[in-house]
Amino acid sequence: MPTLIATEFEDLQLYVRGKVRDLYMVGDLLLMVATDRLSAFDYVLPTGIPGKGRVLTQISLFWFDHLSDIVPNHLVTADVEEYPAQLRPHQEELRGRSMLVNPARMFPAECVVRGYLSGSGWKDYLRTGKICGIALPSGLRESERLPEPIFTPATKSMSGEHDENISFDQMVARVGGDNAEELRRLSLEIYQKAAEHALERGLILADTKFEFGRTAKGIVLADEVLTPDSSRFWPSDGYLPGGPQPSFDKQFVRDYLESIGWNKQPPAPELPGGVVRQTQEKYEQALSLLTGPAVVRRP
Numbered sequence: 554m555p556t557l558i559a560t561e562f563e564d565l566q567l568y569v570r571g572k573v574r575d576l577y578m579v580g581d582l583l584l585m586v587a588t589d590r591l592s593a594f595d596y597v598l599p600t601g602i603p604g605k606g607r608v609l610t611q612i613s614l615f616w617f618d619h620l621s622d623i624v625p626n627h628l629v630t631a632d633v634e635e636y637p638a639q640l641r642p643h644q645e646e647l648r649g650r651s652m653l654v655n656p657a658r659m660f661p662a663e664c665v666v667r668g669y670l671s672g673s674g675w676k677d678y679l680r681t682g683k684i685c686g687i688a689l690p691s692g693l694r695e696s697e698r699l700p701e702p703i704f705t706p707a708t709k710s711m712s713g714e715h716d717e718n719i720s721f722d723q724m725v726a727r728v729g730g731d732n733a734e735e736l737r738r739l740s741l742e743i744y745q746k747a748a749e750h751a752l753e754r755g756l757i758l759a760d761t762k763f764e765f766g767r768t769a770k771g772i773v774l775a776d777e778v779l780t781p782d783s784s785r786f787w788p789s790d791g792y793l794p795g796g797p798q799p800s801f802d803k804q805f806v807r808d809y810l811e812s813i814g815w816n817k818q819p820p821a822p823e824l825p826g827g828v829v830r831q832t833q834e835k836y837e838q839a840l841s842l843l844t845g846p847a848v849v850r851r852p
């Protein structure tokens with residue numbers, strides 16, 4: 554499959570180009586195309602990962618369906634045969650990596666749930682003993698399972714800025730008390746169900762980020778869901794708290810960028826072929842594990 558770095562549909566009206574997704578307006582709907590772009594340390598790299606956009610789309614579609622008893626979502630259809638006629642010229646580029654969705658007014662917050670101590674949560678805990686104002690027991694190790702999953706929202710940054718963890722009160726100030734309560738409730742319930750599913754597939758869902766919006770249907774789950782770009786998945790086999798765990802995301806990319814001493818300022822460097830291939834394999838493995846048959850029987 555050729556690598557799709559960006560779509561250039563000049564006959565369509567661009568709605569927004571995110572780090573990974575290109576969104577176009579199609580009548581009353583949005584066409585969301587997941588490209589093969591990859592961002593690391595908040596920068597889009599010049600090198601793409603072949604087929605990554607398809608993997609992200611297929612994983613999100615799986616979860617939208619799996620979670621539909623908990624929360625409605627923005628999906629209208631991902632079947633290109635059902636797309637409006639104006640999209641027919643782009644059918645082959647869109648197949649497998651796009652969705653038609655209902656436009657939503659997005660809440661200006663990222664809804665993060667953490668079941669394990671990692672990433673920015675681990676850094677905050679080391680510094681303050683807390684994450685987003687939530688006090689945690691002392692003496693926890695990196696990657697350790699938390700006593701219970703916690704809701705740790707973050708700001709939704711404009712491109713180029715870093716997302717910043719915020720307290721629940723700051724979340725209330727951004728979206729209002731009722732919305733904040735409902736988004737927390739939904740996020741924790743989704744995490745619970747998804748983590749259970751992942752574990753049956755031999756994967757620990759360490760943490761994940763949801764984006765919700767509001768449509769005529771009320772609050773809907775939007776954007777991408779529970780993919781290796783928005784979540785940390787670890788193989789449960791060999792899980793060992795006390796350090797970082799191997800994960801199904803851009804680990805190889807981050808490790809490579811650290812190894813060459815990139816100063817994390819633009820321009821971002823190209824990736825060598827080996828790193829691209831290993832990353833591509835990881836994404837494909839995540840798709841087949843998450844959407845394939847259970848490998849671990851329920852106790």
Ligand SMILES: Nc1ncnc2c1ncn2[C@@H]1O[C@H](COP(=O)(O)OP(=O)(O)OP(=O)(O)O)[C@@H](O)[C@H]1O
Pocket residue numbers: 569570571572573574575576583627654655656657658659712764766775776777
């Ligand atoms: N149903 C929807 N209605 C309106 N906007 C949406 C909808 N679903 C997703 N979006 C927005 O589309 C954009 C998708 O872009 P993309 O996923 O590439 O991410 P980004 O926001 O640039 O980066 P990151 O995901 O790292 O925060 C996001 O701004 C997201 O909030």
Ligand SMILES: [Mg+2]
Pocket residue numbers: 571776777
């Ligand atoms: Mg995004």
